[in-house]
Amino acid sequence: MIQLKNLSKSYRVDGREIPALKRIDLTINAGEIFGVIGHSGAGKSTLIRLINLLERPTGGSVFVDGTDITTLSSSDLRLERQKIGMIFQHFNLLSAKTVANNVAFPLQVAGVLDKAAIKNRVADLLELVGLSDHADKYPAQLSGGQKQRVGIARALANNPKLLLCDEATSALDPQTTQSVLQLLLEINQKLNLTIVLITHEMDVIRTVCDRVAVIDGGEIVEMGAVTQVFLHPKHPTSRRFVFESEHIDENRQFEDFAHVPGKIVRLTFIGESTYKSLLGDMARDFGIDFSILAGRIERIKGTACGQLTLAFTGDDASIAASLARFTAEGIDFEELRAC
Numbered sequence: 001m002i003q004l005k006n007l008s009k010s011y012r013v014d015g016r017e018i019p020a021l022k023r024i025d026l027t028i029n030a031g032e033i034f035g036v037i038g039h040s041g042a043g044k045s046t047l048i049r050l051i052n053l054l055e056r057p058t059g060g061s062v063f064v065d066g067t068d069i070t071t072l073s074s075s076d077l078r079l080e081r082q083k084i085g086m087i088f089q090h091f092n093l094l095s096a097k098t099v100a101n102n103v104a105f106p107l108q109v110a111g112v113l114d115k116a117a118i119k120n121r122v123a124d125l126l127e128l129v130g131l132s133d134h135a136d137k138y139p140a141q142l143s144g145g146q147k148q149r150v151g152i153a154r155a156l157a158n159n160p161k162l163l164l165c166d167e168a169t170s171a172l173d174p175q176t177t178q179s180v181l182q183l184l185l186e187i188n189q190k191l192n193l194t195i196v197l198i199t200h201e202m203d204v205i206r207t208v209c210d211r212v213a214v215i216d217g218g219e220i221v222e223m224g225a226v227t228q229v230f231l232h233p234k235h236p237t238s239r240r241f242v243f244e245s246e247h248i249d250e251n252r253q254f255e256d257f258a259h260v261p262g263k264i265v266r267l268t269f270i271g272e273s274t275y276k277s278l279l280g281d282m283a284r285d286f287g288i289d290f291s292i293l294a295g296r297i298e299r300i301k302g303t304a305c306g307q308l309t310l311a312f313t314g315d316d317a318s319i320a321a322s323l324a325r326f327t328a329e330g331i332d333f334e335e336l337r338a339c
């Protein structure tokens, strides 16, 4: 759906070129929910605004659904943009228009003249986002979550193939964030809509995204399936995001482990293996002992995942046999300390 090729962007400030994005290569597949996470100033907003050319790149190309939109005339670009909806952190609703008229607005701009068709389409969209009873209210009469639902309905008015979400839940409380994220998941599935979202919150990525790119200093420093990046973050920036979201202090943990005897191993469970009763079986079968040093079980986009850090004691052959059993059961392990 999206292909960014060697894409770069610098801003000219006081006669100097300030690089914001450097040689980005990225492919986003149709139907996926793709997240971009980074700290403030990393280049997230620039990246998402390049996808619909709200910003022009300094170099490289932007393909959307097979078309290099950087080469289009302004009238063709206007048509192409109807395939791309966008929602914003601060909703950007028109305060003097009712909810229904905010949602109708992009249809009118696109040249739809049939008033009955507009009315029906607006009614369908408001039903989709759960706001049928609020059609005649003004934005000031809505909660933040309701405003973002209007933003989503408006973004979907022209049946886009792609929805860009610019920090769409950052102004919302945690519970409202969850309900807006559930709505995004629902429309992704119902409409097979490709969604790109930028955020600085790992929880947002974990709840809805299929894949994630971690961006730092204008570059993608890590990219992969969310389960992979969450459970095995490699780049220091990714590690920081994951450990902060899990309230894990990595350095402190290693200091604590220094007092514990045995081989320290971190096990990673995904899916059904998360619920298997393997540890007791292994202690009995191989005569090993273990203590649990750290653990977490969570859901990554609906898939149960767990990580357990254990210290094993026993003879080397028994520990090796136990680790082989993990491998046979499809459980990943990482040795953090040999003994």
Ligand SMILES: Nc1ncnc2c1ncn2[C@@H]1O[C@H](COP(=O)(O)OP(=O)(O)OP(=O)(O)O)[C@@H](O)[C@H]1O
Residues within 6 Å of the ligand: 011, 012, 013, 018, 019, 020, 038, 039, 040, 041, 042, 043, 044, 045, 046, 047, 200
């Ligand atoms: N219009 C602009 N003019 C000059 N510099 C800009 C402009 N927009 C962004 N920048 C600079 O580009 C870099 C990337 O900014 P960008 O807004 O894309 O980051 P971000 O990750 O979205 O940050 P935030 O989360 O704070 O919005 C920053 O150094 C920023 O100062």
